Amino acid sequence: MSRRLRSLVRRLLPAALLTSLLAACGNLGYHAQAARGHLAVMQAAVPIEALLDDPAGDPGLKAKLAEVRAIRDFASRELGLPDNGSYRSYADLGRPYVVWNVFATREFSLQLERWCLPFVGCVGYRGYYDRDEAANFAGALRAAGYDTHVGGVVAYSTLGHFADPVLNTFLRLGPLEVARIVFHELAHQLVFVPGDTPFNESFATAVEEAGMRRWLAQRASSEQAAAFAAQRARQAAVGALLEDYRARLRELYASADDEHRRRQDKAALFAALRRDYAELKAGWGAYAGGDAFFSDDLNNARLASLSLYQDLVPAFEVLLAEQDFDLPRFYERVAGLAALGHEARHDVLRQILAGSSTRTVDVARQHFRPHRAN
Numbered sequence: 001m002s003r004r005l006r007s008l009v010r011r012l013l014p015a016a017l018l019t020s021l022l023a024a025c026g027n028l029g030y031h032a033q034a035a036r037g038h039l040a041v042m043q044a045a046v047p048i049e050a051l052l053d054d055p056a057g058d059p060g061l062k063a064k065l066a067e068v069r070a071i072r073d074f075a076s077r078e079l080g081l082p083d084n085g086s087y088r089s090y091a092d093l094g095r096p097y098v099v100w101n102v103f104a105t106r107e108f109s110l111q112l113e114r115w116c117l118p119f120v121g122c123v124g125y126r127g128y129y130d131r132d133e134a135a136n137f138a139g140a141l142r143a144a145g146y147d148t149h150v151g152g153v154v155a156y157s158t159l160g161h162f163a164d165p166v167l168n169t170f171l172r173l174g175p176l177e178v179a180r181i182v183f184h185e186l187a188h189q190l191v192f193v194p195g196d197t198p199f200n201e202s203f204a205t206a207v208e209e210a211g212m213r214r215w216l217a218q219r220a221s222s223e224q225a226a227a228f229a230a231q232r233a234r235q236a237a238v239g240a241l242l243e244d245y246r247a248r249l250r251e252l253y254a255s256a257d258d259e260h261r262r263r264q265d266k267a268a269l270f271a272a273l274r275r276d277y278a279e280l281k282a283g284w285g286a287y288a289g290g291d292a293f294f295s296d297d298l299n300n301a302r303l304a305s306l307s308l309y310q311d312l313v314p315a316f317e318v319l320l321a322e323q324d325f326d327l328p329r330f331y332e333r334v335a336g337l338a339a340l341g342h343e344a345r346h347d348v349l350r351q352i353l354a355g356s357s358t359r360t361v362d363v364a365r366q367h368f369r370p371h372r373a374n
Contacts, residue, residue: 037129041098044091045165051090065090068166071179079211080328081186085163092168097152100134101125104146105300108253108262110246112304113146119159121194124308127153149301155181157188176228183211190331193338199345202312203334210320210327237280238290239310245273246303270298315349318356
């Protein structure tokens with residue numbers, strides 16, 4: 001390892017993790033690209049205030065960044081999210097995604113393979129700052145018989161270890177998506193359990209949803225609110241469709257059929273899923289936002305990658321309702337769950353959901369329905 005790379009790694013990792021990394025020679029190349037990639041992101045960051053004060057700055061970019069500043073202030077003032085340097089700078093990376101995550105499952109499984117990483121523990125993906133490196137890793141897994149999916153990622157959280165910048169990768173998506181992402185990623189800084197991706201992502205998604213309801217109610221035009229509601233309705237419909245097919249696939253994979261028969265039935269189910277999506281989409285006019293996901297290489301890994309973010313969200317929504325939609329109290333309750341062991345934590349969430357009525361869940365989801373009209 002070069003002296004320069006050792007210095008870089010020391011800057012990015014605590015001493016205990018550095019010792020572990022240096023001992024793991026097989027992963028050295030992977031961790032080195034992660035260190036280089038993140039450092040490049042941080043070096044590209046410029047304070048938003050400096051960009052706004054620049055008389056020669058691009059007016060279009062300034063308008064977007066002024067909206068980001070309002071979103072960031074709202075996150076801490078109204079949602080109780082950390083008030084720190086995150087999302088107070090901007091970095092243009094010159095590419096559409098900051099990292100590309102590789103997901104993989106066995107041929108007859110919806111269980112994601114896991115890799116252990118610094119800070120976050122063992123997770124169901126492996127991220128690369130270079131798309132070709134991600135594609136090469138996925139290709140090697142496919143050659144070994146895995147279902148794989150490479151997904152572009154527009155943002156990630158360093159859990160407060162660094163002042164995460166706003167990136168061009170998600171600024172391009174518009175102010176509502178910027179708000180959603182900032183709320184989600186800041187939630188990770190409040191509560192994060194290494195190695196428990198479903199818990200972490202479902203909690204952050206619940207905070208994101210609650211934050212968006214409040215942001216829309218206070219700041220959005222009626223047109224923006226309607227567009228966001230339509231998008232959420234489409235996502236809910238697709239989510240229900242995917243969960244139905246995940247259940248069918250689990251039943252198939254657990255069957256005693258021989259591999260040849262299961263392989264045929266698996267292909268038939270994925271073909272049926274694509275047809276059902278096309279039928280569902282027919283009522284959405286010209287909307288084609290989900291088409292890429294349902295492409296010809298739809299497989300176990302694609303389906304499993306989405307479940308990381310959604311499976312426990314209803315339980316967190318009920319938990320928020322039980323706290324009378326008081327976010328600081330909700331955060332304290334979730335922090336208490338995070339202190340439990342993995343099984344105990346998930347048992348509590350399952351019990352919360354099992355003990356709630358459908359009406360409770362509906363009330364939780366509709367509590368902050370947007371109402372402001374311009």
